[in-house]
Amino acid sequence: MAAMISIQNVYKVFGVNAKQGLEMVLQSCDKRKVLEATGCSVGLTNVSLDIEEGEIFVVMGLSGSGKSTLIRHINRLIEPSAGAIKIRGKDVLKMGDAELRKLRQTTVSMVFQSFGLLPHWNVIDNAAYGLFVSGLSKKAARAQAMPWLEKVGLADYANKYPDELSGGMRQRVGLARALTVNAEVLLMDEAFSALDPLIRHDMQDLLLELQRSLKKTIVFVTHDLDEAIRIGARIAILRDGELVQVGTPQDILQRPANDYVRRFVDKRGNTEVSQPSAEVAHA
Known part of the structure; x- marks a missing residue:
């Protein structure tokens, strides 16, 4: 069975002389x-990576490892210098503007670390943002967004504004906004990294709980191995833009590919491998 997302031999070189730089990298x-x-x-x-449908796939590494750059290639927020990216077998790089816009509106949603909420919009309108962009009326969009606010525990805050919410609440709004458009794929870039540890743990619980019923394909970026182990069915570890290891949490913990991965393992806390994450991802 074909992967939901297939990343094939992707290179990215930044700069004015990127073509020359790519030639050097290829050599x-x-x-x-x-x-x-x-x-x-x-x-x-x-x-190169294959991400399966319904899987929580975690991409991790230190700052500068390329993890955020990588997931931004999936919806072409960043154009690769070489390689191919396919979603359900369709080459994203061959999409025209209209098709790419539709992909971002209906197939792939993104949740950022910085929440990305509009400060002058209330919670319900922030949650419905993607529906407004797609052309849905305000009434219909709000009606469609409200059940998702209920799922993330914020129905009573629908008319509040972002500055009236805690960091955890704002991130719940961001998650509701991504879910409201009913996209098959969620890209979560350090989505919980700015939160306090207890709130972060609660958000991980919420994500796993939602995934039990939604079965989305989730690509989750983090620099924290404990978080990766807790929520991921599989983990990819990057270093300096190169893929170091891909495997289940057990693979990473028990068979680290090199000293770089081993240092992550040695410094981690006492988080247990979360069986629900694997069950959720492959249900």
């Missing part, structure tokens, strides 16, 4: 030499 030059010769920085090097 196995390291990032430092590429930067010195061209002024370009290498974001991703030959990354």
Whole structure:
């Protein structure tokens, strides 16, 4: 069975001389030499991943590892320098403007660390934002968004404004907004990283609870191995734009691919591998 998302031999070079930089990368030059010769920085090097339908797939690594760059390729917020990206077998890179816009509105939703809420809109309108963009009337959009506010526990706050909410509440609004358009794929870029530990744990619980019934394909970016282990069915670890290891939480913990991964494992807390995450992802 074909993967929901297939990332095939993706490279990304940033800079004015990106074409020259890519040629050097393809000749196995390291990032430092590429930067010195061209002024370009290498974001991703030959990354290939298959992400299954209904899976919570976690991408992790340190700052600068390329994890956020990678998931922004899925909905083409960033254009690759080389490679292919397919969703349900369809090449995203071959989509025209209208088709790409439709993909972002109906198939792939994104949740950011910074919440991305409009401060002058109330909670219900922020949650319904994607529906407004798609052309739905205000009345219909709000009616469609309200059940999702109920699911994330914010129905009583529908008429409040973002500055009246806690950080955890704002992130719940962001999650509701992503779910309201009923997209098949959720991209969550460090979505819980700005939250206090207890609130972060609650948001992880909420995500797992919602996933039991929704069975979305979720690509979740984090720098925290404990979080990755708790929610992920599989984990990909990046370093300097290169894929280091892909596996289940048990694979990462018991068979780290190299010293880089082993350092993550050695520094982690006492989080247990969450059986529900695997069951949810593959239900």
